[in-house]
Amino acid sequence: MKKPKPKPTMWFPRKGSLRYPLAMMIGMSLIHSPQSIALPFANHATAEVIRLDRTVTGKVKDENGEPLVGVTVTIKGNNAIGASTDLNGDFSLIIPENLISNATLVFSYIGYAPVEAALGEQNTFDIALTSASNQLEQVVVVGYSAKKVKYLSSSVSTINNEKLRDVTSNELPNLLQGKAPGVVVSSASGDPTSAGRILIRGAGTISAGTSPLIVVDGNIGGSYNPVDVESITVLKDVAATGLYGSRAANGVIIVNTKMGKAGKTQISFANTMGFAQATTGNFRLMNSQQLYDFQSTFYPREASVLQTNTNWWNEAFRTGFVNNHTISASGGSERTTFYISANYYKEQGTQIENDKTGYNFRANLQSQLTNRLTAKVLFNGTFNKDNYANSNTLYDAYNNLPFDPAYDADGQPIDGRTYPNWLGRDRESFLHSVQYNYSKAQSLNVTTDVNLDYELTDKITLSSYNRINFGNGLSASYNDKRTKQGGANSGELYNGTSYSSRLLTSNRIRYSEDFGKHGLTVLGVAEAETTYSSSTSAAGKGLPPGRDVMSVATDILTNPTGLNEQVGFRKFLGQADYNYDNKYFLVGSFVNEFSSLFGKNNSTANFYQLGASWILSNEEFLKNNKTLTFAKLRASNGTVGNADGISNFASLGLYTISSDASYSGLPGAAPSQKGNPDLTWEKIKSSNVGFDLSFFNRIDLVVDAYVKEASELLYRKPLAATTGYSYVWVNAGSIRNKGIEFSLTSTNIKGKDFNWETNLNMAFNRNKVLELSDGSTVFNSGARQPIAVGHNMDEYNLPIWAGVNPENGDPQWEKVVKDANGNVTKELTSTYNQAQTADSRQFAGKTAAPKFTGGLSNTVTYKNFTVSAFFNFVYGNWVYNESRVYFDNDGLYESYNQMVLAKGWSRWEKPGDVVTHPKPIVGGNKDSNQSSSRYLEDGSYIRLRNVRVGYSLPDNLLGKNGFSRVSVFVSGDNLWTGTKFSGPDPEVTLSQVDLSSGLSSLRYPISKKYLIGINFSF
Template structure:
């Protein structure tokens, strides 16, 4: 036996020294592992009561011993009883609508616990404009989306992550190409020719770069009380991006990995195979049955199973003086279309330090490097129209060159697989952003701030068509290169004054800003390149004259704001902005904007105290003006073009290019908003907003007659109105110790109307599918009206309108398309490209360590012009193109008496039946299961054994299911007038979105 002192840890967590007498063998083993003795003290019972700040008892409150599954809930009187092993236990007290509280139990036997209200996270501080404020005290309409809500869908572009997450924020994409981000329209488009994209503000300054993995939260500012301080550029709303900052704690290292694959969605759309096409064409075109020996699925050749990788590592921490956040990200997403992908690298470093008790500094750096392989070689077009009768590969497995294959039947004689062997298009860009922000507390009430940013951006694009391909064959090879160099300098200097006197609170803000942007762009193209030589130095001639231009644009702004409140019940805010911009004419280069807001928190009134049903209530209103300046640089100036075509006697010559307008100025938007926020039973939260937004002095690129020598001039012309209703509803259906269920629904209704056009004109752009006409929606289609198929002979029919001398209009049916192209017979269809409403719907469940979420987004009431059907649903016009399989319920005319949706197919087409008309307008409404995610958080005790503090694994799927009547590959089209891929409301050879399946593992050291 051997005596020795041992360090002993008991179950209660107490450490003591004990003199024990042990056998020698046991004495040796005692040094191999700690000795734990069972705490033999008897359990004791603790009793307590949980109340609200208003001293009301709270039933159903969950009390759990931290780190264990032991716990209880309060009864109807807020009382609870709990047996504990001994002193030192930590109780976690939580209840819906209240801030969670932790209490350490010492020797007391009773507890009186008071929980503070946390309705809807209303005590959360959100960034609005140039300041931050608790959500419960805002007088404006905003939507805040936290990081955890953004990261369900997998994308490296923020607009894609915002889709369906906030009412009134309409996100849409005309393409599934990962190199093309979606577009955003907030509360409807209120412009004709100017941009509709919102203004981005990153970490307190306009513009800036960021990566979604580093985003802490996004705040969308929608009404003028929120957007007003960004005056001249806030007409389309403001999206404020706040990146992650370090916290005063031990350093944490987090690693997040996502891997998966994607497949193109095809919806209801299906192209014919060889047998189907042969059977169809045989009814009107003599095909040799020998063509059936080949059955190429060009769609499958063009699309692939693509892979997605997203890897991020970050470190954060700090002390009372200095905090830091550092992050690196690698993202690679292959497009489902072959030879198309995006690779991105991102590095961020955020440092905040307190030099003295008065001076605080932040240095924020972000760098992005992106490589894109862009769509090239008509791959998508060929996937839609190439005939299945034509082979993709020869007997040796090499791609066939359609130009020289004797049996090629397709109209374009192109095999994109052969082109992809040699052709390419790619882009590279490097963007950096550096912020230096200083806050100096001059007194306890006055703070001086200087926020400064410099952005640098360089981008290069190269497109090469080898002479061995169809695209490069005509010019012996073609090469196009372009480069952009841009940088922006911004300095925002601010003074804040805060005063509190009794129940009165006043905050004053003044700011002066200066911003200058510099841009330079150059491009050159050449031809006659030897095969495989993709450098400009070997080109034997130019394709077009080299282009090179440089620009400098300046903004200067002064603003002031006063924010007053009384007793946390009544709130008033007012602001004024004066801004100058070199974008506008010398006669109107500056403009003034003002904003007013007010709110009343009814639930803080004495008559509402203790109301257990209506636990929070606030009404708010705003009114004011903002502007739109998103036009090309120098739109107001008279410009000349110096080009080879204008040269004379070998000397440079200039010709008129753009007519100047010294009176050009901002679009001005007068906006009002009325909203309410309520919470019922601390369980159901509802926000409702109604708004009216009137735009006037619209920026419009007005066409000019050729005799003027100019193509157009920028003018201020017309007025547009947007009215709408938005709501956001969150219900915490079940909240238990182990199981919870939360539901969210947001919807937005918007109605658009053109009130006036320049000079009293009735229509701008007559003859277009989407003209602009007074009294109509900006997205309303104006087309010849399709009247179906004549059952007697299978001819197409349209409505023809004939005006009479007495002003009456006679409607007849005609099979002559040219007769309905006239202004008299083109009709407004009362069908619009803009939706009647949009929104999102989600359910989130959690059980112990498991979580399950399902998120839907939806669009209703918009009409899509399916322009692709011109090619593959053309009634025989293009027998050298493939055709689509008829959708359910469609039929072709075959014999007299048939009631059919499609005319009789005829070689060369049936009387222009595929020309532009309402025939190709389709209902674009859809409901999409945007994301499903199943996650599991590994118990802390398990991961701590391997040195981790947290670990989570998940399975996720994007775009699993879409319910729609649309017959194309995908009903989602761009809802912005600035759209690619055919424009607003048009689906043309759609690159469909992808269905993604992903696995992820995240852990923190």
């Protein structure tokens, strides 16, 4: 019996549906269900089920009706599926069948408030985004996840790429200066090859590192170029930093690089060129006439010296040039996007023979491989070439006499050693040396990330983030035998090589669900990291002139060295994040971490974090309040650790091979470092409370108060020779930092053509040493800044300067006298040795740590014009101006040049003079230039970091030429500094670890930069 053919069915679809008539048109019978259609073919007994995904399209504009490019469109609760708007603001997004029934689209863009739109039956969307006058509506990455700022229980600051571009530099710290409260960036040099130091909420360690942890594109560490940065998020309290465990004590900086946007491929060029000049501030060196007049009272010279008037400062510094050029391409389809960039950066330092050259290439690829699997492959390669500033050049620029000529009759640089009438003490001309000597380095760094996100279910996502990094470095330093530096050893050459590789894998599972008014996200992470590094170095002497090759050296200058190291970290963490009705938020996390850096008895440590917040403005009593439009309270508490900056072998017993341990001509080794199997992480316990307020949707205020106490401080403790060791690493003592910080953003004027925005941030931090190990009350006794219980760790301890005796012009210091009963009195003395005893050295009540720091910016736009100005400021810190030992020495070095006295200073000339400077005497006036509070100066300053004027061509002119965007600008960096400091630049390093906090010594000053740029896209 024949099987009957299925009868065709007639069905009238609901309005707007096309899929059913399509099925009928191709001659298929149809069985309908809400989620699928079954298409039974002739001669088949089974039905094939076809997924019915849905495509939605639309356009996104700003409040003025202008299309927005690069707006991210995602499905709420599922960031793995998304799209971006193209140059016309259009987007297209495929929504998987299983998400259609309750999908909500989320439209987000940096600087704008996100918008949510329920999918329903709608297939096209017209969305208008309004500018977020604050950062509360922005989405930021915080500890392995992304959240709106308004829903955070932690203290964070976000800086987008527009705010980073106002200062020209290839180093991130220089771009961050003054941009976020509590983030202090300081630099000891204007050398373009050196980067500033970043300090977040004060230093809390003695010997370990103070640098924050850098996280790039979701993984710890990594390389990047500032031109590729989309945004930077600074995490400051434990609720934000805690998931990074043992390396989060100094804060975390999250760097997100640019990704491609779906749509037409966009090619962009960014070009900046300009020149730089060294700043001199209030500092001036004497010319020949001034020096001749000054020395005439105590060291008269022949008038013939006035025939020469060399400005050695001008010989040492030049007009430097800056070039920064980037080409990038981005685009892609709805499922696959790309971003590719290449950058060339060249900055010629203002000091001669000093420059930095960098080449960078980045390729970021993102692809939605299936409806559930998304992959990212990120590649970054950087090659740098640095020619370092010569320290002798700086020394001579400050100290060489103007009486000595720079060039001979033929215009050739003079060698001071052979010039018969050279008057300067060191008989050195850097102009002669830099012809032959150099110090340089080059490095190659390559990083590749492979990141996978798999949506196991609608509620569970599995992720695997993986990184491999390779680095190579070469360094060389050469002193030719024809120069003073190389003459003693008949030429010197140093060569060094280094190699490093780093592997990291971070595997994550996330569960997220909303049930009623409740929301819960649970995160689990297992992470492992291994770093391998090796280096070799050698130094030789006895090289023929100009032959800077190690193989021609006739002898060893220092023994060759080599090092191989391997360090490992392993981490497990869990986090639960709960909210009720978007009003009450609670987050808790726990981290267990292992590190090979520490002793076998303490190689693992546990850390916890708790955070809570309450959005008051979502309560009925504040809802729809037209004045206070947003209000949130936050609090957090927890622990993190510090493993940064210590030796990779800190817990082990070490031997040193040296000549002191040799026997009968045979090499030997002697104990140097005592092992400590109990060595462990520094522990930092931190508490933070804060609030976020928004008034009239135009004024935003964020305030935080914190207490951060570090205990079990890592310290490299010197040991007595009788122990047989030189030192041991121990956990010693505790330090507390506490402070308040705030940021204020105000949209002063907001109109169709004219807008004005102001940003102000300030931070106040106080620091105190609470205890030290073994009952000690002071570490580094005798240092200018010892670590002492009860004192700020940056407080100066030194002989106290008491001015000048008006009767005879002698220097005076305070001498502390103790009688038999222990009573203390202070007397004046003109004998320095009486003032520098252990009893007489005193804490000056002045510290290198500022009382507050901050930044102020104003941005004004009128139609297509933009004008911005940015200031940063530091107040209440004291700088030890060590350089004055040389050029403000009261006659000690008559063969050195001298500085012109700063405003308000005066020199003793006759009895009764009340002055700042002693009588100058040949050989010095009773050690008046020795270390004392005399050379402590107010280091407060305010600096105009950047002024920028830009213009963007209007759209009606762009289309005719095929461009989508053209803008030009002129800008200036570091154009003005207001300060009382007598040196060229008041900015100094603000970090205690190397005991150079607040020190200014023969400083390479920061540069003023004058720049012009053009950016265009098509």
